[in-house]
Amino acid sequence: MSEKKRVYELANELGMAAKDVLAILIKEGYDVKTTSSSLLKSDADLVFSQIMADNKKKEAEAQAAKARPAAPPVPAAAPAVAQEPSETTAGESGENGDEIHLKSPVTVRDLAQALDLKPNAVIVQLMGFNIFAAINQVLELDIVEKICAKNGKRFVQERREKSNHPVFERKASAVAAAEAKRQWRPQRKVGRPPVVVFMGHVDHGKTTLQDYIRKTKVAAGEAGGITQAIGASVAQYGDQTITFLDTPGHAAFTAMRARGANATDIAVLVIAATEGIMPQTVEAIHHAQAAKVPIIVAVTKIDLPGADPDKVRRQLQENGIQPEDWGGNIAVIPCSGITGEGVDDLLERILLEAEMLELAADPDAPFEGLVIEAQMESGMGPTANILVRNGTLRIGDWFSCGATYGKAKAILDTHGKRLAKATASTPVKIMGYNGVPEAGETVVWQPDEKTAKAVADEELARRRAEELAPKRAALTLEDINLLFKNEAASASLPELNLILKTDVRGSLEAIGESINAIKSQKITCKVIHSGVGEITENDVILAAASKAIIIGFHVRAMPGINKIAKNKGVEIRLYSIIYELLDDLRDAMRGRLTPETKEVLLGEAEIMQVFNITKAGKICGCRVNSGSVRVNLKAKVYRQKELIYSGLVASLKHFKEDVKEMKAGQECGIKLDNFEDFEVGDRISVFQTQQIAPEL
Numbered sequence: 133m134s135e136k137k138r139v140y141e142l143a144n145e146l147g148m149a150a151k152d153v154l155a156i157l158i159k160e161g162y163d164v165k166t167t168s169s170s171l172l173k174s175d176a177d178l179v180f181s182q183i184m185a186d187n188k189k190k191e192a193e194a195q196a197a198k199a200r201p202a203a204p205p206v207p208a209a210a211p212a213v214a215q216e217p218s219e220t221t222a223g224e225s226g227e228n229g230d231e232i233h234l235k236s237p238v239t240v241r242d243l244a245q246a247l248d249l250k251p252n253a254v255i256v257q258l259m260g261f262n263i264f265a266a267i268n269q270v271l272e273l274d275i276v277e278k279i280c281a282k283n284g285k286r287f288v289q290e291r292r293e294k295s296n297h298p299v300f301e302r303k304a305s306a307v308a309a310a311e312a313k314r315q316w317r318p319q320r321k322v323g324r325p326p327v328v329v330f331m332g333h334v335d336h337g338k339t340t341l342q343d344y345i346r347k348t349k350v351a352a353g354e355a356g357g358i359t360q361a362i363g364a365s366v367a368q369y370g371d372q373t374i375t376f377l378d379t380p381g382h383a384a385f386t387a388m389r390a391r392g393a394n395a396t397d398i399a400v401l402v403i404a405a406t407e408g409i410m411p412q413t414v415e416a417i418h419h420a421q422a423a424k425v426p427i428i429v430a431v432t433k434i435d436l437p438g439a440d441p442d443k444v445r446r447q448l449q450e451n452g453i454q455p456e457d458w459g460g461n462i463a464v465i466p467c468s469g470i471t472g473e474g475v476d477d478l479l480e481r482i483l484l485e486a487e488m489l490e491l492a493a494d495p496d497a498p499f500e501g502l503v504i505e506a507q508m509e510s511g512m513g514p515t516a517n518i519l520v521r522n523g524t525l526r527i528g529d530w531f532s533c534g535a536t537y538g539k540a541k542a543i544l545d546t547h548g549k550r551l552a553k554a555t556a557s558t559p560v561k562i563m564g565y566n567g568v569p570e571a572g573e574t575v576v577w578q579p580d581e582k583t584a585k586a587v588a589d590e591e592l593a594r595r596r597a598e599e600l601a602p603k604r605a606a607l608t609l610e611d612i613n614l615l616f617k618n619e620a621a622s623a624s625l626p627e628l629n630l631i632l633k634t635d636v637r638g639s640l641e642a643i644g645e646s647i648n649a650i651k652s653q654k655i656t657c658k659v660i661h662s663g664v665g666e667i668t669e670n671d672v673i674l675a676a677a678s679k680a681i682i683i684g685f686h687v688r689a690m691p692g693i694n695k696i697a698k699n700k701g702v703e704i705r706l707y708s709i710i711y712e713l714l715d716d717l718r719d720a721m722r723g724r725l726t727p728e729t730k731e732v733l734l735g736e737a738e739i740m741q742v743f744n745i746t747k748a749g750k751i752c753g754c755r756v757n758s759g760s761v762r763v764n765l766k767a768k769v770y771r772q773k774e775l776i777y778s779g780l781v782a783s784l785k786h787f788k789e790d791v792k793e794m795k796a797g798q799e800c801g802i803k804l805d806n807f808e809d810f811e812v813g814d815r816i817s818v819f820q821t822q823q824i825a826p827e828l
Contacts, residue, residue: 236289238270243271251267397426405431417453494522499520516533524555546559630682640662660674682702722826729821759796779806
């Protein structure tokens with residue numbers, strides 16, 4: 133968890149009044165409300181250093197002003213010339229009577245204060261534009277302009293990066309300086325190994341084929357024989373090297389396959405000759421085509437009975453891929469990951485495609501890489517599996533990666549061996565991140581810690597501003613009515629809350645998408661919290677408070693957590709295969725629904741005569757027309773198609789004997805529970821109630 137610091141603690145360190153520091157933070161857009169509010173330690177450190185620098189600058193300016201000789205007085209004869217205030221002065225002061233200066237995002241409260249109006253007055257004016265807003269709602273800038281114009285003012289947007297306070301002035305200059313340092317030397321190009329991705333449907337032989345190539349047993353170590361996360365390996369073919377990325381074939385990992393395609397030079401589309409093209413094969417084709425990489429088709433399992441490579445060729449044509457041996461330009465190579473047949477042909481074709489691509493990189497360039505997978509590892513902290521795309525990564529290099537940054541403390545190859553450096557097309561794991569990065573992020577070399585942190589902070593600030601920015605156009609009355617209807621409908625539905633923990637971010641993303649894809653009009657399923665790493669006590673506390681189930685994928689619960697969960701009545705489910713997880717989740721959703729009740733008609737009888745028996749009351753003499761009538765079954769009495777009774781069959785008599793059941797064609801006496809208002813001709817229907825498992 134990131135360290136935090138309270139506003140009053142920062143004020144004590146600065147030797148300033150807490151309220152003054154709070155005012156600076158609010159002015160610069162930090163989400164703080166009182167002097168007890170917290171902000172990230174990294175933000176606090178940045179504010180501290182910049183305020184100190186600002187104070188020193190002001191002291192130096194004050195001392196210089198004292199040392200400066202006084203300006204000569206203006207001659208008395210000089211006429212006074214009236215000057216209008218300059219546009220710059222008006223803009224900077226924010227006190228020009230016709231202008232309103234605000235920094236985005238602008239809320240209703242901000243706008244009301246700037247216009248010197250009560251928030252309710254602004255809300256009423258917004259209604260005139262069909263906008264129904266709350267006091268803290270963020271407004272689109274064109275609406276802010278209209279409200280200002282309505283009140284005789286002109287809206288001027290101030291950008292935070294141009295703030296008078298230097299806290300935010302440093303970031304843009306730091307990024308620019310970092311970019312300048314990255315362009316300091318001439319470029320040098322040398323050849324590099326091709327990066328190849330294997331794509332295709334689940335269980336079509338991708339991992340087995342790579343196993344044969346690299347002579348390892350990756351598939352044997354995978355739960356259920358299914359590749360669960362993107363992996364990488366390096367293979368030697370003769371005196372040349374090929375880097376392989378393996379992407380899972382399950383539909384839940386669509387996004388991961390898309391990242392794999394975009395990270396590579398060549399896509400090998402793996403199709404089993406025994407099954408042909410499947411839905412996920414088509415998805416893989418689309419990903420490879422979207423990445424604009426050459427495609428090679430490997431038709432696997434040709435050693436098995438029923439293999440039909442020509443069927444695969446026909447299906448490829450139907451999907452817009454023309455096989456080379458049928459007059460097209462896509463190589464289709466039959467092969468087997470078991471016998472090795474055709475594998476050499478496949479490798480030679482990969483190297484031929486790579487040669488035509490003229491792949492090259494600059495080993496002297498500042499390092500650039502791509503995060504293939506990222507995770508939090510026990511004893512190692514945040515780590516990332518990356519693919520070096522250009523330059524050379526060395527131990528001790530500083531880097532930024534999206535909103536994270538770090539220093540390469542260790543570089544490990546695909547076998548876990550420590551390296552001093554890694555060059556282009558090399559897959560490695562690096563340690564030294566300050567947090568878990570996002571899969572697919574670009575890793576960029578930075579000259580020092582200060583620059584790396586500034587670049588990461590700027591990206592973090594950009595993402596926060598993006599989250600705060602308005603996401604949609606102004607609401608109309610129709611929109612609001614629809615919103616209320618949807619909220620009312622969803623409020624009446626039962627809800628299954630989940631807390632999801634996984635080993636890597638790719639799995640977190642994929643499983644989250646799969647859960648969202650489970651649609652039901654009877655129950656909603658909501659992931660209220662998700663993260664990478666072990667199941668902790670905080671997860672259990674949150675689950676207990678929100679009545680959620682904790683789902684773990686390839687993770688364990690920390691020691692003692694199961695006991696805490698049991699005491700709090702929290703259910704923890706651990707999985708290593710995604711199919712089982714999703715199936716159990718659907719079962720859990722059904723379990724939250726009330727079973728549906730169905731009445732099954734078992735028999736019908738017609739009342740032929742009504743008998744009034746002393747002490748027994750009225751009994752109807754009936755003929756069973758269809759099915760059977762049994763004691764204790766549900767009965768309904770209809771008179772001229774109108775229902776007049778619903779209850780139970782109390783007893784049956786055949787002559788004077790009590791019986792349990794009477795069948796079609798038999799005559800009997802029927803006594804109903806708490807009903808005697810019989811008439812000849814009434815019809816009695818007998819039902820059995822069944823409970824049916826609800827469907828989503």
